[in-house]
Amino acid sequence: NAGVMQNPRHLVRRRGQEARLRCSPMKGHSHVYWYRQLPEEGLKFMVYLQKENIIDESGMPKERFSAEFPKEGPSILRIQQVVRGDSAAYFCASLYTRDTEAFFGQGTRLTVV
Amino acid sequence: TQLLEQSPQFLSIQEGENLTVYCNSSSVFSSLQWYRQEPGEGPVLLVTVVTGGEVKKLKRLTFQFGDARKDSSLHITAAQPGDTGLYLCAGARRGNNDMRFGAGTRLTVKP
Numbered sequence: 001n002a003g004v005m006q007n008p009r010h011l012v013r014r015r016g017q018e019a020r021l022r023c024s025p026m027k028g029h030s031h032v033y034w035y036r037q038l039p040e041e042g043l044k045f046m047v048y049l050q051k052e053n054i055i056d057e058s059g060m061p062k063e064r065f066s067a068e069f070p071k072e073g074p075s076i077l078r079i080q081q082v083v084r085g086d087s088a089a090y091f092c093a094s095l096y097t098r099d100t101e102a103f104f105g106q107g108t109r110l111t112v113v
Numbered sequence: 114t115q116l117l118e119q120s121p122q123f124l125s126i127q128e129g130e131n132l133t134v135y136c137n138s139s140s141v142f143s144s145l146q147w148y149r150q151e152p153g154e155g156p157v158l159l160v161t162v163v164t165g166g167e168v169k170k171l172k173r174l175t176f177q178f179g180d181a182r183k184d185s186s187l188h189i190t191a192a193q194p195g196d197t198g199l200y201l202c203a204g205a206r207r208g209n210n211d212m213r214f215g216a217g218t219r220l221t222v223k224p
Contacts, residue, residue, distance in 0.1 A: 004155075033212055042119075042201055042216035043156070091155050093212075098205065101146065102212060104155035 003027070004094050005074075006105035013082050013112050021077040021108045025094030032075045033093045033102065034060075034067060043091060049075060082112045116140060117202055117215035125221040129191055134218040136202035137184040145185045145204040147176055150217070156201055159187075192222045 003026040013019050025032055030051045035043040045059040049069035060067065064082075069075040079086055089109045093102035118137045126132055136145065144163045148156035160169050162178035162185060169176045173196075175188040189196055203214045 006155075035214070040219070042199075043203075043214040045213055048212070093155075101158050101161055102203070103158065104148075106153075106155045 004092065004103050004105035006090075006092055006108050008108060009106060011108055011110045013110065015083055015112055016081050019079040019082050019086070019110055019112075021079075021090050021092075021110070022074040023077070023092035023094075023105055024074040025092075026096075026103055029094035029096050029103075031095040031098055032069050033095070034075070034077050035091045035093070037089045037091060037107075046077070046090075079110075082110075084112050086110060087112045116206075116213045117204065119200075119202060119215035119218050121218060122216065123219050123221075125223065126192055128193055128222055128224050130222075131188070131190050132192055132220070133186055133188045134200055134220070135184065135186050136215055138204070139183065140206050141182050142204035142206055143182075145178060145182075145202055147185070147187055148201045148203065150199040150201060151197075156199075189220075192220075194222045194224050196220060197222050 005024040007022050032049045034046040037043050047060045047067045048056040052071050064080045066078045089107045091104055091107045093104045095102050120135050144161055146161045147159045149159055150156040160176045165180045165182045167178045173190045177186045199217045199219050201214050201217045205212045
C-alpha cells in the first residue's frame with residue numbers, strides 16, 4: 001500500500017557494515033511491526049513498536065539488531081555488523097491501533113556481500 | 114513450529130478450477146486476516162474476519178472463520194492467472210501484542 005513508505009527499496013552492504021532501514025507509517029498510525037522474509041517463505045515477526053516504546057521484541061535477535069519509533073520521524077530498524085545471513089526482505093506494517101488492519105510497505109531488500 | 118499453520122504450502126492448478134487453502138492454529142484469535150503478496154511487493158490485505166463462523170465474500174473469494182476462532186479458510190472459485198501469488202493468514206491472539214503470520218500458500222494458476 002502506497003501509504004506506508006519504506007526506504008531504501010534496495011540496500012547493499014558489505015559484511016561488517018551497518019544497515020539502517022526506515023519505515024514511515026500511514027498518517028495517524030502509531031503502531032508499527034517489522035517482519036523479515038526469506039525467499040519462498042512467509043513473514044517472520046521481529047518487533048512491535050508504538051510511538052517511543054518497544055512493545056514486543058521477542059522476534060528480534062538480541063545482538064546486532066535494534067529498532068526504534070521516535071515521537072517524530074520514521075521507525076528505524078538497525079542492523080549492526082551485518083553478515084550474509086541477514087540478507088532478506090524486511091517489511092514494516094503500520095496500524096491505527098493494535099486490533100485494526102495492518103498496511104504494509106513495499107519492503108527493503110537487503111543484500112550483504 | 115508456526116503459530117498459524119497454512120496448507121497446502123504450494124498449489125498449482127489450471128485456470129477455471131476451484132481451490133481451498135487453510136489456516137489452522139491451536140490458539141484463539143480475536144481476528145484473522147488474509148493477505149496476498151506478489152513477487153517484489155508487500156502483502157496486501159484482502160479481508161479481516163472477526164466473528165466465529167463468519168463468512169465473507171470478495172468476488173470469487175470466500176473467506177470463513179471457524180466457530181472456535183482458531184482456523185480459517187479461503188476458497189477461490191474459477192481461479193484465474195491473476196490470482197497467482199502468496200496467500201498469507203495473520204492474526205493476533207487475545208491478550209498478546211504480536212501479530213503473527215503463517216508461512217503462506219504459494220498459488221500458481223496456469224492459463
